[in-house]
Amino acid sequence: MTNTKMTWQIFKEQLELHPDQILQFQYATDKWVDASYHITEIKQAPITSVDCGGKMNAWTEIIVQLWEPEEQQTDRAMAVHKALKIVNLVEASLPLNPNAVVKIEFGNSAFDTRQMYPNEIVADGENLIVNLQPDATQCKATDRGQTCGTPKNKTLEIPVSIEGGQACTPGGGCC
Numbered sequence: 001m002t003n004t005k006m007t008w009q010i011f012k013e014q015l016e017l018h019p020d021q022i023l024q025f026q027y028a029t030d031k032w033v034d035a036s037y038h039i040t041e042i043k044q045a046p047i048t049s050v051d052c053g054g055k056m057n058a059w060t061e062i063i064v065q066l067w068e069p070e071e072q073q074t075d076r077a078m079a080v081h082k083a084l085k086i087v088n089l090v091e092a093s094l095p096l097n098p099n100a101v102v103k104i105e106f107g108n109s110a111f112d113t114r115q116m117y118p119n120e121i122v123a124d125g126e127n128l129i130v131n132l133q134p135d136a137t138q139c140k141a142t143d144r145g146q147t148c149g150t151p152k153n154k155t156l157e158i159p160v161s162i163e164g165g166q167a168c169t170p171g172g173g174c175c
Helices: 008-016 080-093 140-144
Strands: 022-028 038-050 056-067 101-108 111-124 127-134
Touching: 008 080, 008 101, 008 111, 022 080, 022 101, 022 111, 038 080, 101 127
Parallel strands: 022 127, 056 101
Antiparallel strands: 038 056, 101 111, 111 127
C-alpha cells in the first residue's frame, strides 16, 4: 500500500492482521519514533472547507496522536495488540468513520509536530512498520481545471490606465 491516503478501515485491518508484532513508526529516512512512545489520543475530525474556486469540500480524518516521553522508558515499542486495545477503548465511546483518512500526529524535540499519512505498513520480522509521509498542501481547484478560482489558460483582462487615458490589457502590446 503506497501513495494513497489510507482509510481508517484499512489501517485497522492491517493492525488486526499482525496482533503479535511490535508497532514501529518511521517518520523520516532512518528516523523512528522512540520505542517509549504512547498513543495519547485518537481524534475524529470532520472537516468542511471552501476552496479558492468556491467549491465546498467535506471529509473526515482520524488522527492518531503519538507522544514520545523525554526520557526513554523502554527499549521495545508496544505490541500491535496493545495499540488495538486502545483503539477498541476509543471506539467503545466514539464510533470511528471507517472511510476517514488516517493521519499520525507526532513530534519531538528534534522534529516539529505535524500530521503525516501512513504511506505503507510493512511486516518485517517481529516488527510492523508504519512508514509515514508528510502531509502537503494542495490546490483542489486545479483538479477541476481551475487555478485559484479562475479557469486554466484564461487570462484575466484587467484594464490598466496609462498616460493619456488609454487602457492597457495583458497581451495588448502596450504594457
